[in-house]
Amino acid sequence: MTAFGAVLFDCDGVLVDSESITNRVLCTMLxxxxxxxxxxxxxxxxxxxxxxxxxxxxxxxxxxxxxDDWMTEFYERRNTALRAELVAIDGALEAVKQIHELCGGRIACASGADRAKVEMQLEQVGMAAYFEGLVFSGHEMPRSKPFPDVYLAAAQALAVDPAQCLVIEDTVTGVQAGVAAGATVWGYFPADQGHASSEQLLDAGAACVFGHMGDLPAMFDAVRKAAASLTGGDGYEHEIQ
Structure with a gap:
């Protein structure tokens, strides 16, 4: 068993409860x-x-x-709604704090959304400090999800082999991106989620599915300890040179 050298989080639907807000604004404008x-x-x-x-x-x-004018209006209306309504996914803030500590700070946020939105959301829910300098947007990559570019960029910035990264995703598109990057993907699937089934996430390549972000630190630590017991080391992969 191999431990993970870094954890790469999607943002919308994984760290912040934003998807229903954004899609409501989009639906209205369409x-x-x-x-x-x-x-x-x-x-x-x-x-x-x-x-x-x-x-x-x-x-x-x-x-x-x-x-461009339509997109500008969409961003403005979306951001207004997010500022008024956005909250963190239940258990996500504490999970990020613990994973940041367990992983020695080797975490990043790799989203398909535009950078301004991602950074605004992380700041609003108190997570920005844990991802400082390590926010990656698909808008700034040659290709966005389901292509792996944003996850490859995050792994490179952390100097960790993508194969030793754990990706946390909640959509089929995102799972496909993580798998294409060569990472292990865990699918987040809360009981009240309606846009993808656990079976769809697994079919897309997720190694497992879990239902509460509060469970993530213990799951991560269990893998680390199991790897350490087999190798006699600390359970962490060395950074790539």
Whole structure:
């Protein structure tokens, strides 16, 4: 058994309870633009994806181009709603604190969302200090999730082989990105989640699925201790040179 050298967290739906807020704003604006899409359909079709990556789909339903002005308004309305309503995922703040300590600070946030949103959200829920200088946005990569670019960038910044990284994800798209990076992925699947089933996360390549962020530190530490007992070491992988 091999321990993990770093933990890479997705943001939306893993650290912060933002997905329903963002998708509500998106659904409203799509309807205003002429696409009569339901909230359930919007969540199903857009969860884990960037809006711009779905431009062709949006334009085919609205009959209008997806303009920079439309995206600017979306970001403004989304951020206003997030500032008013956003909370951390239950147990996530304490989990981040403990994993940060257990992992010697080798954690990062690797999101498909734009950097301004990710950093705003982490600051709002009291997690920003644990990810200082280690926030990675798919918007700044050649390709966003389900491609591995954002996770590869995070692993490189931490000087840890991607194969020794643990990724925490809650969507099929995100799990696919972590697996493509060569990392081990644990799927977060709370009981009230509605956009992906545990079976879908496992089928996408998650090594396991867990239902509460408060369980993560003990799970991580159990792997570390099991690896240490087999190797006689400290249970951590050495950083790549």
């Amino acid at each position: 309807n205003e633009s002429g696409w009569a899409i339901s909230q359930e359909e919007c969540t199903r079709d857009f969860i884990g994806k960037t809006v711009r990556s779905q431009a062709a789909v949006i334009e085919s339903h609205t009959g209008k181009p997806l303009t």
